[in-house]
Amino acid sequence: MNQKLKSYTAQTYIAYALIAPAALYIILIVAWPLLETIRLSFTNSSLAGEDYVGLENYQKMFSSKKFNGIVTRTFVWMFFSVSLKLIIGLIGAVLLNANLKGRSIFRVLVMPPWVVPIAIGMLGWLWLYNGYFGRSFWISCLQTKCLYFYNHC
DSSP, X not given: OHHHHHHHHHHHHHXXXXXXXXXXXXXXXXXXXXXXXXXXXXEEEETTEEEEOTTHHHHHHHHOTTHHHHHHHHHHHHHHHHHHHHHHHHHHHHHHHSOOTTHHHHHHHHHHHHHHHHHHHHHHHHHHTOTTTOHHHHHHTTXXXXXXXXXXX
C-alpha cells in the first residue's frame, strides 16, 4: 500500500507539472488584469498618479441618470446580436448540409474566409523564423554574434 501511495504522489506531481503552464497563463493573462481593474475601480487614477476614493466611483455610477439606459441597451444589444448570429449560423449550416443544386459552390465560397487567416498566420511565422531574412535572425544579430543555426534548418 505504501508503494501505491508513492506512485499516486508521483502521478500527482506530474499532473501539477502538466497543468502549471496553463494555470500560469490563466493567472497572468486573465486573473491579473481582472484584479488590477477591480483595484483601479476604487481609485481616481490619472497619468499624475492614483488617489484612493473607495466606493465613490460606484456611487457616481449607480446614481447616474444614464446608467439604467446604458445597462438596458447593453443587454438588448447582446440578446439580439447573439440571436442573429445563431440564426444566421443555423441557416448557413442547414444550407451547407441540404441537397440543393448550388451546394458545392456555396461550400467553396464559405471556405476561404475560414482558411485564409490560418494560412497567413503560418506564412508570418515562416517569415519570422526564416534563416536569411527573418526578423528573429536579425534580432539575434543585435547581439555580438548572429545565430546562424537558423540557416541550417
